[in-house]
Amino acid sequence: MPKVTLLFAALHVLLMLALAVPIARHRHAHKVGLGDGGDKLLARKIRVHGNFTEYVPLALLVLALLEACGLAAAAVWGFGGVLLLGRLLHAAGLSGSGGYSKGRFWGTALTWLSLLLMALAGLWIGLR
Template identity: 50%
Template sequence: MIASITLFYASLLALLLLGLSARVVMLRRRHQVGLGTGSVGALQRAVRVQANFGEYVPFAILLLALLEWAGAWTWLLHALGAVLVLGRVLHAQGLSKSGGVSSGRFVGTLLTWLVLLVAALSGIGLGIGFGLGGGPGQSLA
């Protein structure tokens, strides 16, 4: 079975990761920093945005795929995927502008954590037989 919903959101997030990575490369070239951040604030933030993405997104995508394979509701999978993409975009925008507190960074983090929490609880529910879908390979659109 192909996890087409997860594939869609993972693909969107891969494009976002490429954009974040390109920003790091661009800033490294502009400031002639080959390794580390050279104490350049914009580069430090860009590196942290990219790293934070790498810290959270793979596990969220794994949970999304496992939920899809376990037969979770289609609407739940789309909701989790869309909220994850939105959260990562907001986080990247917020942290890119300021290393301090920003609404984008706060809301982006909150949305990412919400996706992880709902996905984890849904996985536990499916794991113990609580009805959150139509069974493996089935969806209740």
């Protein structure tokens, strides 16, 4: 059973909720039911959450498959940890600024690195 992936999935769910709650609060406070209502801060909050949902589901699926296929536990922990750190940094960076930030840069770099390494591990396992 992919127990390590389960742990990382649970942590990512908590992060997703932490990104979703400010959107709901902002919508309620400013009476915005759909979209961003032209509110730039709300638009950025939505984008932070959206970016998370674009990357995390597939990454966790690949992580679970790698774990289920017997990838070394250290690699599973490493990929999961790098992904989570990347998502935390990206969320913090993009939440603070719509432009360049170190958090956004390193968050993207770590997310992409984890995805690339997991893809290569999947190709290695799948083709051997």
